[in-house]
Amino acid sequence: MSHPGPIVLVSSALQSRVTETLSEAGLSPVLEAGWRDALDSVQQLQPAAVIVAAPDQNHHLHELARRVASCEPYVPLIVVEPRDTLPSTAIAFNPIDGRYQRLVPRLKAALRVRSLHDTVLRRIGNDLTLRTSLQATDPRTDAPCCCSAAAAAMPRCRSRSASGSARGRRRLTTPRPPIRPPCGRRRDWRAA
Numbered sequence: 001m002s003h004p005g006p007i008v009l010v011s012s013a014l015q016s017r018v019t020e021t022l023s024e025a026g027l028s029p030v031l032e033a034g035w036r037d038a039l040d041s042v043q044q045l046q047p048a049a050v051i052v053a054a055p056d057q058n059h060h061l062h063e064l065a066r067r068v069a070s071c072e073p074y075v076p077l078i079v080v081e082p083r084d085t086l087p088s089t090a091i092a093f094n095p096i097d098g099r100y101q102r103l104v105p106r107l108k109a110a111l112r113v114r115s116l117h118d119t120v121l122r123r124i125g126n127d128l129t130l131r132t133s134l135q136a137t138d139p140r141t142d143a144p145c146c147c148s149a150a151a152a153a154m155p156r157c158r159s160r161s162a163s164g165s166a167r168g169r170r171r172l173t174t175p176r177p178p179i180r181p182p183c184g185r186r187r188d189w190r191a192a
Contacts, residue, residue: 005048006031007107010038010064018053018080021100027107035060042067042075048114049107052090053080065089073118076110078103 006029009018022030033041035057042050042064050068052061061079065087068077077090080103086092093106124130 005046008033008038008041008045008047008050010035010050010052010054017098017100018051018103021103022051022107025104027104035064039064039067042071046071047075049076049078049110051078051080051103051107056083058084061090062087073121074114076107076114078107078110 007022007027009022009030009032011032011034019030019032022028031041031045031047035054038050038052039060041047050064052064065077068075069087069089077087078093079086079090080093080100081095082090082092091106091110093103096102
């Protein structure tokens with residue numbers, strides 16, 4: 001997945017595992033930074049995403065979240081193993097059994113939301129009334145609504161029973177209309 005801009009990684013002891021997971025997934029460039037550098041780089045570099053792997057300094061996290069929230073288009077802020085309450089704009093990520101493989105799908109989903117938000121901004125153009133109404137919305141809550149609406153228009157998948165046999169399938173098609181006799185004959189034409 002291409003993304004315009006670097007991924008800023010605020011580093012700590014978890015840095016090597018997160019960096020290793022991102023490099024295995026082919027997500028680059030990853031800019032590793034400390035708290036002060038991260039605060040400055042959000043404004044200067046316009047990153048595609050910010051990943052915080054050092055959530056122990058809560059006051060810096062809230063300042064970083066405020067700066068990230070002011071960026072357009074939406075910049076996802078993912079906090080790895082949060083210890084305190086997070087700002088409303090941050091996305092929590094807790095690894096399962098010390099494995100960070102689920103970080104990549106979480107990041108890619110957030111980058112898709114960013115892409116949707118960028119598309120909306122591009123289509124609006126310079127219309128000030130639409131821009132001001134858009135600033136009152138949150139892309140993290142609006143994008144799932146758009147995706148849900150699109151998913152409702154998709155055909156349903158056939159389900160299987162627990163044994164996996166075709167016998168347990170639900171019929172999702174409409175029932176066939178009753179068979180009518182050809183050419184308007186009324187007698188029992190099936191017996192012939």
